[in-house]
Amino acid sequence: MSKLTRRKFVKTTFAAGLAASILPTDRAVGANSDIRVAIVGFNSRGKGLISGFQGVGGVRVAALCDADSAILNSVADDLDKKTKTKTQRYTDVRKLLKNKDIDVVAFATPVHWNGYGTLLALDAGKDVYVEKPVCHTLQEGRLMLAAARKKKLIVQAGTQNRSDVGMRAVVPDIQAGKLGKIEFIHSYWNKPRGSIGKVAGPQTPPASVDYDVYVGPAPKKPLMRKRFHYDWHWQWDFGAGEVCNLGNHQIDLARWTAGIDRLPDQVFMFGGRAYDDDGQTPNTVLTAFLYNNNVPIFWESRNMPAQPGKKGSDPIMGTTAAIYVKCEGGYFVGGRGGGATCDNAGKLIKKYRGDGGISHFANFIEAVRSRKHESLRADIAEGRISTSMCHLANISYKLGKVAAPDDNCYTKQIEAAKTNPYFASRWESIKAHLKVNKVDVTKTPMLIGAPLQLNPKKEVFTGPADIAKKATALAAKEYRKPFTLPG
Numbered sequence: 257m258s259k260l261t262r263r264k265f266v267k268t269t270f271a272a273g274l275a276a277s278i279l280p281t282d283r284a285v286g287a288n289s290d291i292r293v294a295i296v297g298f299n300s301r302g303k304g305l306i307s308g309f310q311g312v313g314g315v316r317v318a319a320l321c322d323a324d325s326a327i328l329n330s331v332a333d334d335l336d337k338k339t340k341t342k343t344q345r346y347t348d349v350r351k352l353l354k355n356k357d358i359d360v361v362a363f364a365t366p367v368h369w370n371g372y373g374t375l376l377a378l379d380a381g382k383d384v385y386v387e388k389p390v391c392h393t394l395q396e397g398r399l400m401l402a403a404a405r406k407k408k409l410i411v412q413a414g415t416q417n418r419s420d421v422g423m424r425a426v427v428p429d430i431q432a433g434k435l436g437k438i439e440f441i442h443s444y445w446n447k448p449r450g451s452i453g454k455v456a457g458p459q460t461p462p463a464s465v466d467y468d469v470y471v472g473p474a475p476k477k478p479l480m481r482k483r484f485h486y487d488w489h490w491q492w493d494f495g496a497g498e499v500c501n502l503g504n505h506q507i508d509l510a511r512w513t514a515g516i517d518r519l520p521d522q523v524f525m526f527g528g529r530a531y532d533d534d535g536q537t538p539n540t541v542l543t544a545f546l547y548n549n550n551v552p553i554f555w556e557s558r559n560m561p562a563q564p565g566k567k568g569s570d571p572i573m574g575t576t577a578a579i580y581v582k583c584e585g586g587y588f589v590g591g592r593g594g595g596a597t598c599d600n601a602g603k604l605i606k607k608y609r610g611d612g613g614i615s616h617f618a619n620f621i622e623a624v625r626s627r628k629h630e631s632l633r634a635d636i637a638e639g640r641i642s643t644s645m646c647h648l649a650n651i652s653y654k655l656g657k658v659a660a661p662d663d664n665c666y667t668k669q670i671e672a673a674k675t676n677p678y679f680a681s682r683w684e685s686i687k688a689h690l691k692v693n694k695v696d697v698t699k700t701p702m703l704i705g706a707p708l709q710l711n712p713k714k715e716v717f718t719g720p721a722d723i724a725k726k727a728t729a730l731a732a733k734e735y736r737k738p739f740t741l742p743g
């Protein structure tokens with residue numbers, strides 16, 4: 257063994273041994289001090305978690321759990337073949353959590369299971385990596401943070417863009433004032449998605465799915481969607497729409513860049529679902545998160561194409577997915593995978609090359625070993641604030657009023673937000689986009705979201721009592737028995 261390799265070996269082994277001695281539970285530690293990870297849910301994103309964790313030294317993907325046994329067996333067979341080991345298989349996460357040999361559980365499930373599963377895993381003494389959106393309600397996010405701290409467990413949100421090397425370089429530059437003061441941040445992701453169709457009646461779940469476990473804490477209603485997997489994203493009981501999907505990434509980047517560590521003081525979302533299908537969440541939205549004494553953050557997304565029948569979507573500042581950070585002396589446009597700063601005349605200042613944030617898994621495992629949640633790049637304290645912002649936008653939308661096709665019905669609140677000339681220009685642009693896509697707003701109504709007001713410190717709704725009361729109710733939910741909250 258060379259000197260350097262040996263030193264590295266001793267350091268790693270010592271760190272691993274020390275971490276093992278202070279792991280928070282009585283679980284057995286493997287002879288070689290590997291961190292043993294279980295992945296839950298891997299129809300699509302979860303596959304990336306399997307390979308991501310396999311790429312981190314000293315980590316073993318020891319168990320797989322999916323409520324769909326066909327997916328479970330296909331992915332586990334592949335993994336066993338590649339690793340020449342026998343991965344433990346589960347269809348019910350509650351059984352998996354009884355396994356004392358598992359140190360870490362990673363969730364890539366529908367939203368109604370991400371946060372709830374995390375709470376169960378924390379109760380069982382496991383560290384957790386949880387995909388965005390990390391929680392299904394604001395209340396769930398608060399419970400996750402409290403449980404993680406109480407049990408001294410490590411929870412990383414799957415907002416891997418916080419580990420992107422380009423973003424990690426540009427955020428300090430912006431915060432150091434290299435472009436002057438930030439004026440506003442516009443986060444956006446325009447991605448055409450077709451209609452999910454409309455079924456004539458209740459559907460039968462695939463025979464390979466344990467549907468009771470899949471539905472879990474959500475209300476058990478007739479299954480009303482054609483494609484079983486993935487399209488839950490657009491139904492409220494299981495998902496939370498595009499703002500909590502692609503928006504969660506971009507809003508998180510915007511908030512991080514602005515150095516804001518709390519919920520906004522005011523929120524509203526304008527938008528609608530321009531398809532008559534089984535989807536419930538809006539597919540064209542414009543949102544404002546307003547902060548007293550800090551910069552506004554806007555979120556915009558369009559799931560219809562730039563031209564009807566065509567593939568491409570509308571670019572903003574030359575790209576369809578980015579954060580546009582407008583500062584006094586210039587701007588940044590970019591995100592995961594890179595970006596650039598320019599002066600106000602559009603002249604390039606600096607390019608930032610990104611890597612998609614692949615070191616996010618290693619960053620999490622380092623914290624699992626050191627037990628220091630402060631070293632996480634997307635600690636649950638951050639993850640739950642960004643996801644909660646997305647839920648606030650949805651709450652505003654759910655409490656919204658139908659917008660008339662002309663501007664005359666806009667409330668005072670919206671007029672106030674439109675006094676930001678940039679936001680007003682986005683408003684006009686999105687109206688033009690609806691027109692190009694021949695959306696008849698008399699038949700497919702767009703909603704003017706309720707203007708939510710908050711006391712961000714206490715995280716309670718203020719303002720008009722009727723709106724505050726309804727918003728408070730939507731910030732929590734009931735859990736279907738026996739899938740009740742632990743503790």
Ligand SMILES: NC(=O)c1ccc[n+]([C@@H]2O[C@H](COP(=O)([O-])OP(=O)(O)OC[C@H]3O[C@@H](n4cnc5c(N)ncnc54)[C@H](O)[C@@H]3O)[C@@H](O)[C@H]2O)c1
Binds near residue numbers: 297369370
């Ligand atoms: N970080 C990223 O870049 C990124 C990218 C894509 C998706 N995601 C997130 O990953 C999560 C999963 O999204 P997806 O697109 O892969 O969804 P999907 O529907 O394709 O896959 C979800 C899987 O979870 C399984 N599942 C559902 N309930 C379960 C339970 N109780 N126990 C075990 N398995 C269960 C399903 O059977 C399915 O295989 C979402 O939160 C999504 O937002 C993150």
